[in-house]
Amino acid sequence: MKARFVILVLLSLFLLPGCTGKGSSEGKIRIAEQYGLAYAPLQILREKGFLEEAAEGIEVEWVRLGNTAAIREAVLAGDLDIGFMGIPPFLIARDKGMEWKIATGLSRCPLGLAVPSGAYRSLSDIPADARIALPQPGSIQHILLSMALDRETGNPSHLDNNLIAMKHPDGMNALLSGAVTGHFTSPPYLFLEEEEGYDVLVSGEEAMGEPFTFIAGVATERFHSNEPDLYKVFLSALEKAILFIEENREETVNILSGIYDMDKKTVEDYLYNRGMVFEQDVRGLENFISFMEKTGYLKQIGERESVLF
Amino acid sequence: MKKGLLPGLAVLLLWQILFMSGFFSPLVFPSPLAVAESLYGDLKTGELVLSILFSLAIILGSFLPSLILAFFLAWLAFRYRSFDPWIEKLSALVHPLPGIALLPLLILWTGLGTHIIVLIVIHSVLWPFYINIRSGFRQVPGVWLDVADNNRLSEGERFLSLLVPASFPQIFAGLKIGWSRAWRAVISAEMIFGTIGSGGGLGWFIYNKRIFMDTPGMYGGVIILMLIGLAVENLLFRSVERRIAYVYSQS
């Protein structure tokens, strides 16, 4: 009796993902974003209703998820068509066989490792007992730090034993309270830490050696082939949103200061004066792939066709 | 043992059939073989064993101070009745708090490190330990205390040679509850709070597999999680429990 019950429960557990696995329905687009300034064009796109304007009767579903792993799982469950994330987590999933590709770039922005002012002159100064916070292993912040370490010390995993996985706001608090000695992060946290007097020991561009896309938009192959028109509509609506940020500063700042609950002056400063760039070009992809292959994060990506639509 | 084998095989078989139906992506639902292979691989590199040992070490490291503290509090409440309502209120207040909810506070007070997970596990086991030990002390028959008084036991002898062995059934029940709570607490705390390079437990192992989308590895981790929980519960606790119930049956 008991055994039969256990089997039943297990079965129903295994069947559960199947029940929720629905394909994209016609005329509907489901988009996942994360939180932060780097996703600004998506906020504009949504607030201005550019998608609804371009395709009448379209149904748009926005989902905000806490991290890339959650986005990947939602895509696997069939709940999402397009997700926005850093390139390395996308590549890891692609390498494991997820059927999705990059559809567009979204933003470039200054990333960096914040450390107490004057504490270290270079990465190799960081002592063995130091602690460095960053979002999670395999994140763009982790890969960039590994790249910088590879360049400077010849060992990409030189500081791996010193890393602690923390969400951005927790990491910032830990840095400010002295619980960690470094925080590899992105805006607005990086800007806030700089304002608190912390130095950027290594910037993302220094680590990478070239400008690179921070957040990219990734679409499922199913959506791309089933809804080619909607796919194109989405890309052009995004283009419109990016153009809008460029051309309508005041309205952009008004919209975003409401969403991020920040004052307008700060939003304008962060958005326009600190090196944030919104563009659809995808940069740095080759560099990411070759480094991640070299360090073992990717195993069979080279055997697959292009990761770009 | 033999009886448990058949349902296990049936589950494996069903799993394989479901997998071969092609209904699910292998990224959602890998084959049992892929999971076994990944488990074997993680065992061979030692990664999995280290993770398990790490989690178990945290539990052991938390059990010891928790037990000592719980014994002390229970003794205090037993020996000096006026403390009892205070400790009682404290435990009623703090006990229901999920350990994870304390994580930000603990970091603020004590900084970062593995000790945070230890503290969370201590919180999750201290109160069940205390409640059980106290009820054990309270249930010590008056006639045993009389025998102790009659033979002029010192405070220490009364504690070690009477109260503790006399409340062994309750202490053990507390250990059992503590184990299942500790196991859950350590795994969930590790999933939230992890180091990247080294020294992560089984919770971090599973979380890491998730981050790197190693679905078979994730399944493997969860299976190991279940097996260890089951093994400790059935092999260790149940047999000792039976023995204790038998010996203490007269009281």
Add this chain to the structure above:
Amino acid sequence: MSILKADSLHFAYDLDKGNHKVLEDFSLDIESGEFLAVIGPSGCGKSTLLRLLSGFIRPGSGKISLNGSEVLRPERAGQMIFQDFNQLFPWLTVEQNILFPRYRSFFSLGKKAVDPPDRMRVDEILELTGLTGFRKYRPHQLSGGLKQRTALARALFADPQILFLDEPFGSLDAPSRVELQNLLLRVWKEKKRTVLFVTHDISEALFLADRLLVFESRSGRFKVHSNSLSRPRDRHSGPFRERKLELYSLIDPD
């Protein structure tokens, strides 16, 4: 020679309805080596009297002394044996239970070595109480009679001058009760200890004791009566029955 002396004891329980007096100006002298039985109906305070004399509770006023020194709390020299079968420790074997008065660290701190003289005494006590074959048993494996034997053996190992027994055979079936009564007499004779024995069974008291402390319902007080029946006593003899009826009418005059 007097061993236990009670001087004008007063004792009352505080109850909601006021005081319930148990003892008023009670005095008693117990001779060394004497077997004294306390009898009375249940609720008359005979167990309270025993707990007072053994030091487990304190009188409201008055003084109890054992061998000339005042009893303020239970003494090792006065060992109590209870009615409750559960007075043994279930985590200890029969032998360890018996050793407990002197070797407390069993189980908690591991086995401490038993001194050879104590080892000999334990063997002797086991022999005397008929427990030699049960030394490695645990209480849950013993019958009620064997448990009470073990309790007696444990009290003996403490080497007491006086044994306080609180209806120790009250829960036993008739055959084991007689067996234990005979054992107690044997122990008393061989060890020459003073015994204070509480019971509500008149014939048990008559069979065992030299003197009887009887709770007389008419006066509501305990009074000493002698028991001159010659030993060994026969429960079925005429004088035994006569004495029994006499005592019965004192305890329960209606």
